[in-house]
Amino acid sequence: MPGNPNEIKLVNNAMANATRRKIMNFLADGDKSTEEIAGEVGKAMLDFHLNVLQQASLIELEGGNVKISEYGKNFLKDKAEKSAEKTADLSQAKPVEIVEVRQLLPCIADSSKFRVIANIAPPLGGTLKVFEPLFSRGRYSDRINALITQKGEVITTIYGNGKVTMTMIKSEGEAKEALENLRSAINEAIAKGISPAPKEKIRVEPMEIYKYLPQTNCGKCGEQGCYTFAIKLMSGEVTLDTCTPLKELENAISLEQLQVLTAYI
Ligand code: SF4
Structure with missing residues (x-):
């Protein structure tokens, strides 16, 4: 069960993505096959998302069957309680x-x-x-x-x-x-007097991230180009810090936009 800082980081990274949150909420109703999950969230990068959730100990994979782990159940329960606290705060x-x-x-x-x-x-x-x-x-x-x-x-x-x-x-x-x-x-x-109903967040696509990158393909981030960087940013493999040109004054507004967009991933 996650407990040390590295394991907690894995959980935070896993739950920072809208598709993975959707998978967790879908699994809250009971075990599902990978086909059923693909029907709910789409096939794109499904293996990758399931792997990330499994590495964070939030789900268990058995053949083609997926279920929430005990830790995953406690995690969702804790989130639901925090959400109830928010309603009271209003x-x-x-x-x-x-x-x-x-x-x-x-x-x-x-x-x-x-x-x-x-x-x-x-x-x-x-x-x-x-x-x-x-x-x-x-x-x-x-x-x-x-x-x-x-x-x-x-x-x-x-x-x-x-x-x-x-x-x-x-x-x-x-x-x-x-x-x-x-x-x-x-x-x-x-x-x-009530907390607004949660809305499904708009999905951020790699092209939207790419739009605000310098688009020079300079390689300073260690990637082949800006679009590769955008894809890796989406999957949590890189952070905005590694694109150093974004720190230049002329890119200040783009950086601000990217900081907001990455918060939705
Ligand atoms: S450092 Fe930034 S501008 Fe350069 S290739 Fe990477 S993402 Fe593009």
Whole structure:
């Protein structure tokens, strides 16, 4: 059973992928054949996903049959309990207002777009993570206590202390509309007093990752080219850090987009 840091890393890596999470949820109903799983999540890379789950001790493979291990059952149970805690947390949240748009600066990489910094009050603090399912591309980060969402090119980050940042905004009007949509979505959920229903996350494809890579095929990451890098990033074999050109100023916005996209993998 996973216990040491390396084993926990394997579990985190296994569950960081939407297809593998879907497989685990599918198996929660009972043992399944690999054909049944392929019917649910598709055949693409199925062997790879099952291997990753098996290496993390979350499932057991017996011939063509797949079942959740005891550890996997406990893992899912623990997640369900944490989700119930989140629902309870929402009752403590208060309706929010946009109290301040503090700066409207051009984006570093694209001077035709704006970077917006606003404030919402009262801050959502520890209840912020409850709102993750409100956004089809929402991802809560414990590390920075922030909820990151993406719509088109616009990335919005809501921090627990009330600060809100938006990148790649085209105009002040678009910023105001986006902030108002954010305010009403949060307040609607608070008024209902229940945690929003989880949404199936939009699947990220390698081509979408590739779109934001420098596309120079320079090989500095040790891969044959950017598309190979994108595929390996999807499977967790490499991290964004290894593409050093992304650290250059001209790629700042692309890096920001990629950090959000990788959070959905
Ligand atoms: S280092 Fe970055 S730009 Fe260079 S090949 Fe790898 S992914 Fe592409």
